[in-house]
Structures are given as C-alpha cells and as structure tokens.
Amino acid sequence: MPRYQLFLKPANLIFVFLLLLIFFNPLIIVNAGERGILMVFGQVQSEILNEGLHFIIPVAETVQKMTVRIQKQEISAEASSKDLQEVFTDVALNWHIIPEEVNLAFQQIGDEQAIIEAIINPVIEEILKAVMAKYTAEEIITCRENVKSEVDHLLTSQLINYHIQVDNISLVHVHFSQRFTDAVEAKQIAEQDAKKAGFLVLKAIKEAEVKVNLAKGEAEAHSLLQKTLTPEILHQKIIDKWNGSLPLVVDDKFIHGFKLES
Numbered sequence: 001m002p003r004y005q006l007f008l009k010p011a012n013l014i015f016v017f018l019l020l021l022i023f024f025n026p027l028i029i030v031n032a033g034e035r036g037i038l039m040v041f042g043q044v045q046s047e048i049l050n051e052g053l054h055f056i057i058p059v060a061e062t063v064q065k066m067t068v069r070i071q072k073q074e075i076s077a078e079a080s081s082k083d084l085q086e087v088f089t090d091v092a093l094n095w096h097i098i099p100e101e102v103n104l105a106f107q108q109i110g111d112e113q114a115i116i117e118a119i120i121n122p123v124i125e126e127i128l129k130a131v132m133a134k135y136t137a138e139e140i141i142t143c144r145e146n147v148k149s150e151v152d153h154l155l156t157s158q159l160i161n162y163h164i165q166v167d168n169i170s171l172v173h174v175h176f177s178q179r180f181t182d183a184v185e186a187k188q189i190a191e192q193d194a195k196k197a198g199f200l201v202l203k204a205i206k207e208a209e210v211k212v213n214l215a216k217g218e219a220e221a222h223s224l225l226q227k228t229l230t231p232e233i234l235h236q237k238i239i240d241k242w243n244g245s246l247p248l249v250v251d252d253k254f255i256h257g258f259k260l261e262s
Contacts, residue, residue: 033069079132094167101163
C-alpha cells in the first residue's frame with residue numbers, strides 16, 4: 001500500500017486533524033468577567049470578544065484576555081496640608097476597566113498591572129496632594145466627607161480618560177506626624193483645663209453673689225423692721241407676750257429691751 005494512502009484513511013485523517021488543532025489552537029475561551037482583545041499579526045482590532053467560545057485564525061490572529069471585574073487597589077500617599085502639616089493617607093480604590101473600551105486600554109497602556117503602575121497609583125498620589133493642599137490639618141479632620149467627595153470627583157474625571165471606571169474610593173486612614181498629634185493632644189488638654197477653671201471661677205462668682213444677695217436681704221429686712229416698729233406696735237407686742245404676771249408697770253427701759261429681743 002502506497003504511503004500517501006495511509007493518510008487517506010478516516011482514522012488517520014482525524015488523528016492528523018487533532019494534532020493540527022492542538023498545535024495551532026484555533027479555539028479561544030473567554031471566561032466570565034473577561035474580555036478578549038483580538039489582534040491580527042499584533043495589531044489591535046476594534047472587535048472585542050465577549051465571554052464564551054470563539055474561533056480564530058491560527059498564527060494570524062491572537063487574543064489577549066483582560067478582566068473587567070471590579071478590582072481593589074490600596075495605596076499609601078503622603079501630602080501636605082494648607083498649613084504645611086504632613087498628611088499620610090491610606091486609600092482603597094475600587095475600579096474596573098470599561099468593557100467596551102478594553103481594547104483601547106490595552107493598546108494605549110497595557111495589561112492590568114501596567115494600568116495600576118502607570119496610571120492608577122500616580123493619579124491617586126497627584127490628586128491627594130492637590131486636594132490636601134486646599135485644607136488645613138484641622139479641616140481635613142472635621143471636613144473629611146468633603147475631602148473624600150473632592151478626591152472621588154477628581155479621580156473619576158481623570159481615570160475615565162484612561163478607560164477606567166471608579167466604583168468607590170475610601171480614605172481608610174488619615175493621620176499626621178507625631179509632632180502634630182502631640183500638639184493637638186496638648187491643645188485639647190489645655191482647652192479642657194481652661195474650661196474647668198472657667199467653670200470653677202463662675203461657680204465661685206455665683207456663690208459670692210448668692211451670699212451678697214442674702215446679706216442684702218437680711219439687712220433690708222432688719223431696716224424695714226426697725227422702720228415699722230412704732231411705739232403702738234411695741235406696746236401691742238408687749239401685751240401679746242404678757243402672761244398676766246407682774247410687774248404691771250412698763251417703763252421705757254423694758255420696752256427698749258423687748259424691742260431688742262424682738
């Protein structure tokens with residue numbers, strides 16, 4: 001049997017086909033949460049392969065898979081506040097590549113790691129420095145929501161230009177230098193001591209006012225009593241207190257003594 005006839009047998013043809021299939025791999029599976037970037041001889045095409053099984057032309061066509069799922073990037077950045085205090089911020093960013101623009105992201109920037117290193121990290125650091133410089137250290141603490149909102153807005157508007165969608169950003173931890181922290185703590189202690197001292201002074205003033213008012217009231221009452229004690233009233237008080245015993249004669253000295261006792 002001639003050698004070429006061996007390849008004409010169905011079993012041999014199937015075997016050769018399978019070998020070619022394995023070697024050239026014309027089937028591509030794009031998994032859930034991924035998109036396939038189709039390239040013809042290395043040139044990125046406008047067509048984006050969605051999830052599922054796809055046929056490609058071996059050798060001529062290749063596919064680069066990239067995830068479009070939400071990813072989390074954490075970064076620590078250093079900046080300066082408006083009053084020149086050092087601000088250290090830990091940021092957690094949730095982001096994803098826009099599925100319809102994944103081919104452009106790969107063509108212009110690269111894969112996910114390149115996007116993180118070349119775009120996301122530098123943009124976060126730049127925006128944090130710009131935003132923190134608008135606020136004093138005290139305002140960064142008291143107006144934290146405003147700071148977060150501004151950082152979120154700037155990040156969203158800048159990263160969209162690189163085909164990246166911001167899902168959420170969190171300022172996980174914002175802290176300052178140890179020197180500033182100690183100064184704030186000392187200031188709070190001083191303010192508390194001042195409030196306490198002020199309270200004690202106010203309490204002493206109130207107590208003194210109460211004593212003065214009581215003394216004035218007693219003096220006024222005594223003066224009023226002296227003015228209203230006429231001889232007739234004194235005689236009447238003597239009569240009211242007399243128990244019927246002698247002496248029946250009442251002199252001015254006795255009346256004066258009763259007045260003093262009253």
